[in-house]
Amino acid sequence: MDLKHVFDALGSSSGYLVAGVAAIVLVVLVGAYRQGRSIEFWPPRVGPREEAIAPAANDDEAVELFETTQARDFYQAIAPNYDQRNSANLLETHRAVIRLLVRLRDDKPTLRVLDLGGGSGKNVATHFFLDTSMRWTYVDFCPGMAEQFQRHLAGQPLYERTKILVEDINRVRDRIAPRSQDVILLNLVLSSMPEMPDFGRLAGLLAPGGTLIVCDIDPGYTEAHPLYQATSTSGAKVGLRTRAVPPLAVGARADEAGLQLSAMRQVYADRLYSFVAVFVNATRVRGGNTEHPALEAPAA
Numbered sequence: 001m002d003l004k005h006v007f008d009a010l011g012s013s014s015g016y017l018v019a020g021v022a023a024i025v026l027v028v029l030v031g032a033y034r035q036g037r038s039i040e041f042w043p044p045r046v047g048p049r050e051e052a053i054a055p056a057a058n059d060d061e062a063v064e065l066f067e068t069t070q071a072r073d074f075y076q077a078i079a080p081n082y083d084q085r086n087s088a089n090l091l092e093t094h095r096a097v098i099r100l101l102v103r104l105r106d107d108k109p110t111l112r113v114l115d116l117g118g119g120s121g122k123n124v125a126t127h128f129f130l131d132t133s134m135r136w137t138y139v140d141f142c143p144g145m146a147e148q149f150q151r152h153l154a155g156q157p158l159y160e161r162t163k164i165l166v167e168d169i170n171r172v173r174d175r176i177a178p179r180s181q182d183v184i185l186l187n188l189v190l191s192s193m194p195e196m197p198d199f200g201r202l203a204g205l206l207a208p209g210g211t212l213i214v215c216d217i218d219p220g221y222t223e224a225h226p227l228y229q230a231t232s233t234s235g236a237k238v239g240l241r242t243r244a245v246p247p248l249a250v251g252a253r254a255d256e257a258g259l260q261l262s263a264m265r266q267v268y269a270d271r272l273y274s275f276v277a278v279f280v281n282a283t284r285v286r287g288g289n290t291e292h293p294a295l296e297a298p299a300a
Contacts, residue, residue, distance in 0.1 A: 064238045065227070068194045072141050074240045075119075075192075078230040079144030082120050085230060089273035090188075094123040096267050096276050097187050097215050101128070104183060104211060109133040114181040114205060116169045116197075117141075117189035120148035124187060129156035136162040137181070139172050169193075173201045181205050187215045188274075190250070191222060191242040199257035206281040212259055215276045218266065219244035247275045254279040 066074035105111045118138045153159040227239035259279035267274040
């Protein structure tokens, strides 16, 4: 029996049924394509989203969850254990920041660094612990993290020229002289804040030609791994529900504050994990424009 007789036998109602099924299949295939999924027509199969970052298997194991409005309490609870989960991705991110600081320090040995949300200091500040010329101002709102910073740096040459402020980033401007800093560092800080700080106020602390370095987790990674997990001093599993930080939003805030983008780069180890953005305070000074050393993007 040929197909024409089959369709005639089924009647016109079957035509609507076939058309409906075809429409549903088309919608599914278009949706899968837009999501970046692999499509196999025979045998029919829609694969997982390509290059997607799978959620961590233990993202739901945290006993106590903290929101970004409770970040101070979260970091206070985990301060002694903060550096126990330094992954390859995290360490490569810190290395990207260190390379930038080294380049700036080499150009100006008396570099003045304002480290906002400085944490334990183990992975960045300690790289410069033998430096005898730099000046470091450490700011963190968590007393427990400030104690860890002191433990890692105490007795070292850099520590002798370090000022420690246990203070909120949004209120620290009143304790630091305007235009007194060569570098302001926001390293893996913004994703733990309910909202971005006032970049205009931060720009007011930069010396002419000074540099703002912003480093944070790539928003795609944050969406796949929204919980930053750690172990508290009591041994309990706790997690901070972090906030995605789009690099373009950071750039827009910096531009509004009068800072110019110098470099922006994604950071990889075994996957896309974070980004680093560098902005320059190009304020004019007597005699013309300030000069700023050319900054290459940090190596991936």
